[in-house]
Amino acid sequence: MYYLGLDLGSTWCKGVIIDNKKEVIATSLEKTGYSFIETSEKLLDELFKKSSLKRKDITKIVATGYGRKSIEIADIIKTEIMCHAKGAYHYFPEKFILIDIGGQDNKIVHIGENGEILNFKLNRKCAAGTGAFIEESLSRLQVPYEKVKELIEKSDKDITIASFCTVFAQTEIIKLIKENEKVENIIKGIFNSVATRVIEMETLHGTVVLTGGVIAFYPFFKEILEKKANCKVKVPPYPQFSGAIGAALFGLNSEFHKKHQLVL
Amino acid sequence: MKKPLKSFKKMRELMSKHFHEVYEASQDDKQKVAWCTSVGPAELLHSFGFKVYYPENHGAMIGASKKASEYIPYANAIGYSQMICSYLTSDIGAFLKGETPLQKAYNIPSIPKPDVLVYNTNQCRDVYDWFSFYGRKFNVPVIGISSPVNVGEVTENIINDVATQMKSLIPTLEEVSGTKFDIDRLKEVVKLSYECTKLWKECLFFGTHIPSPLTFFDYTVLMAPAVVLRGLPEAIDFYKEANEEIRQEMKKGLTAVPDEKVRLYWEGMPIWGRLRMLAELFYELNTSIVVSTYCNSWIFEDFAYDFDRPFESMAKAYTELFIVRNEEVKEKVIANWIEEFKVDGIIYHEAMTCPNNSNTRYGMPKRLQEKTGKPYLIINGDLNDMRLFSDEQARTSIETFIEQILENK
Incomplete structure (x- = not known):
């Protein structure tokens, strides 16, 4: 039996198939684009191609993320915070703080030792400290994301970009450009700023797990966050697919919805 | 959704009657209108026979009508920040634009012109600034109570202070209403x-x-x-x-x-x-x-x-x-x-x-x-x-x- 999870996010859509041993069989990733329906179809095509499975082999499809209610193929709909928590707990079955940095949202979730959500918070209605902030800043600097790691390794200064607002942060970047600051130091400053936004949201202690697109695209961010927050950070396999894996796991364990008869 | 109670309909009728009465009073030289903050000394105003109008209630109506974001920029443009009370900015903005939700809800052409504005800062300082705007516009007195803030126990001293401030409103209210204060009525x-x-x-x-x-x-x-x-x-x-x-x-x-x-x-x-x-x-x-x-x-x-x-x-x-x-x-x-x-x-x-x-x-x-x-x-x-x-x-x-x-x- 196989379970398919779709995490239809603000910037990227992610798809996963797991088997009944909770092993990931296939993943797929698409830019969100303008239609969640079309993007979901592309995800499914790719998943079936990679796994050699067919639609009839899938026991349950579970959708999560901003687009979760926009598609009709899902058997179950779950909120992304629940799915991210479940996906992360699958790899780290203990009490921990989950930080998910996505395209437009930062989520911080306190997860109990049995995988239950104790508390959670999202960033304000503001893109500061999210993937969108990084994307916008790199675009301003005309640096493709493939070059970021190489540049960061060359940086020799810890710059801080202090602005709360993504737009005002750009004016700080312009000031740095004007002062002929090295591009690698400005980029480091951008990631330092993301880490600062995270630690402003919550005091980090104990086990901290980091998921989402930012850590998937920029694995070096783990060290930056560890240094800023003064804590050890764990990253699960497939960090960008954590929500989709959690969704698929909800498919596997859909008794919760039967019990509460909720359609969310 | 569930069937609404008859009381909701009755309440709308009651509110319609209230707004018409206040508006008509504002059009009649013999009647006087006082504006009051929502947790201001309304009882004192009623004891003088004022028709009482509550701008915060009007602010909430603007909010519910979903037109606040349309009005707020008008207040911003004359110097009222986006960061201050959006009741204030949407209410002043609506006034500057010459609109009110009373038009659609009750067929009342405008907010009632005040004869006096009476505030209590127990909720915030913004109410004072809000009322001061209209005090200047209509050239009428703005009077009120500056309440203590972060109050723990409400002591006799605090009660006496606030009560004294309330009593000090009497001369202006007597003058505006043309009515002598009557403690039994209060x-x-x-x-x-x-x-x-x-x-x-x-x-x-x-x-x-x-x-x-x-x-x-x-x-x-x-x-x-x-x-x-x-x-x-x-x-x-x-x-x-x-x-x-x-x-x-x-x-x-x-x-x-x-x-x-x-x-x-x-x-x-x-x-x-x-x-x-x-x-x-x-x-x-x-x-x-x-x-x-x-x-x-x-x-x-x-x-x-x-x-x-x-x-x-x-x-x-x-x-x-x-x-x-x-x-x-x-x-x-x-x-x-x-x-x-x-x-x-x-x-x-x-x-x-x-x-x-x-x-x-x-x-x-x-x-x-x-x-x-x-x-x-x-x-x-x-x-x-x-x-x-x-x-x-x-x-x-x-x-x-x-x-x-x-x-x-």
């Missing part, structure tokens, strides 16, 4: 306000029943007479009738949401431009918001402090108000209501332009969670400026919060 009005408060409290406490017959969204509508008609017999008659109807409907099985699974506390201002969206969302989630600081703030039991000393009773009632108290008192009040209304969790609305009504900024949610064991959720938004509210983010947060509560039940 005693009568304070008693009427007390009667209204008792009945409003009874109405709110229907929310202690499991399942609850009404929710926060019903109460934000039903509260109107407690706000704008307190001190008048109409409010008492209305709640007597409404409470009886609710009691009868409860016997027939009135419930706010089908199969109530979760009971919540709403802390902070209503999000007027999203009331319907939120009401429908909670309904779908089988969740009742059974108690709120906002609606409960119009319970003024201290009107009965001393009926022979109406100024001191008013001073105590309007300073025992939740918003003017310190964090310790507020936390005790919320913790008591959590227990009394048997709630599963709290939603805090952090209204960007209303710091005094946003109890999220000095660590209260975490402290209360530790004290009560109840989980909380903070929603960022605003009372009127919907540019500060993210529908999708709020929806996701609320749905997750309900899932979290159900999973941990």
